[in-house]
Amino acid sequence: MNICIFGASSDIIDEKYSKAAYDLAAKMAKRGHGLIFGGGGKGVMGATAQAVYDNGGFVYGVAPEFMSEYNVFFKHCTKFKHTKTMAQRKTFMEDNSDAFIIAPGGIGTYEEFFEVYTLKQLGRHSKAIALFNPYGYYDKMIDMLKNTVNEKFMNNSSLELIKVFDDADALLDYIENYSGEKVDVQKLRYDLKDE
Secondary structure (H helix, E strand, O other): OEEEEEOOOOOOOOHHHHHHHHHHHHHHHHOOOEEEEOOEOOHHHHHHHHHHHHOOOOEEEEEEHHHHHHOOEOOOOOEEEEEOOHHHHHHHHHHHOOEEEEOOOOHHHHHHHHHHHHHHHOOOOOOEEEEEOHHHOOHHHHHHHHHHHHOOOOOHHHHHHOEEEOOHHHHHHHHHHOOOOOOOHHHHOOOOOOO
């Protein structure tokens, strides 16, 4: 399957996050999965692409044309698609991926995560969404989501649409065995009490 990995494009982050992402993507490639990603050659994004490339996997980069001026693209993509806008980039990755992994990242990664999460809650896709949480990077965001449920801004069932992992093998096992049941949108409505 082709798995989309969202993650940081910065080289100033602690190297432990890029290394964890490299190890995850290397295992992914060894299991025969391809990568669809944002096309960047640095940070977590670059580490995932390098890992898949190093292990003979399929690397599909997707980025808007305006980013060409920054010369930040991963140089060894199997295929590369230029889009006009960031929105088109996300739509292409969403439509052409079989599952999503959210690796450590910043505001762009959060935005990508919450879009695929929202679309799943609205029944627009039924693909696996796995948060890769090495070193507890996403712990506070997970606490925020739980608080969102506690304060009744979101139904508790919405938390079941994502899974959190710090172990790469367990994460990949989850994605490979994910059944992709259609989401019951009515069950997830935040304006209805939990049964």
